[in-house]
Amino acid sequence: MTATLEQLRRCHFAVDLGAARTRVYVRGAGLVVDQPSAAAVNTRTGALIAVGEFAERMTGRTPDYIRVVRPVSGGTVVDIDMAQRMLRHLLGDKVRRALRRKPFLRAAVCTPHDADPLAQRAAIETLVGLGARRVELVDTLIAAAVGCGLPVEQPEASMIMVCGAAATEVAVLSLGNIVTAERVRVGGEAVDHAIVQHLRHEHELMLPSQNVRPLQLALSGNGLTAQGPASTEIHGRDVCTGLARSVQVDTAAVRDAIQTPLTAVLDSIGKVLRDCPPDLVADLADRGIMMVGGSALLPGFDEMLRQATSMPVHIAERPDVCAVQGLGTMLEGRIEPLELDPAA
Incomplete structure (x- = not known):
């Protein structure tokens, strides 16, 4: 269940555990952690070698005995012990010492809208391992809506779409609650995968896993719209020879390859x-759809939604951090519940 505003005001820090990035907000200090949800482990000794940005850069570049793991998948903690170790290193000794001084440490954490009890328990156990005595669960949709400034507490509709790395959530909110919502397991990773597979099948080209972002290379200008450039040059590795090779890619074909995963979002x-x-x-x-999440920045995605729904579509000012900023707003007590006018 989503925590109440009164319960959240008592929390000392909040965590947004995402499949792509982990963010931590500490009351009074603001956003203190914004790093990739990755950790590099020595499989021989079990030692943690790196976390965050450094571990992300090591992906695909390590010897056999070093493995880069992601303890969070689709907004759900899949490895509690590794998630705790990753968070400890990301927070650092100074922040952890400050939190340990709290007599009854409380924490808040974002969970997907359809998270089952097992996924909720995994999120709670992760923060309990960091010293939290009580953990409040907050629906990601509510937190993101508060973070991007939607009038969540008012008796009027607000539609939000959280575009994550592993999933996309769409909901209509009113009076501080979710009226109806839908979650599809299609996100930025699915779009990336569609482009990589298209280049492999049509051009026999393999892209590097981390140092080349396929979206930023294959899509430029207006992205998913037909007004973008007709072609773009892509560098990668030839599937047959293994040698470096460059090809000219037709962006219209790339748009067609992306349509399949994005169709599921339109259906939702x-x-x-x-x-x-x-x-x-x-x-x-009149109000339209508010897009948040890192994948909301996919070039031309908002224009495609406008054409498909005939509704206004807006992208939040900082879509990638809306959820954790919403948690911070509730922790700091900057949002007030709706109060009814006294009867005359």
């Missing part, structure tokens, strides 16, 4: 609108 928006009360749908005609 349609399902949410069909399940939503008509009065709230009328509000959305």
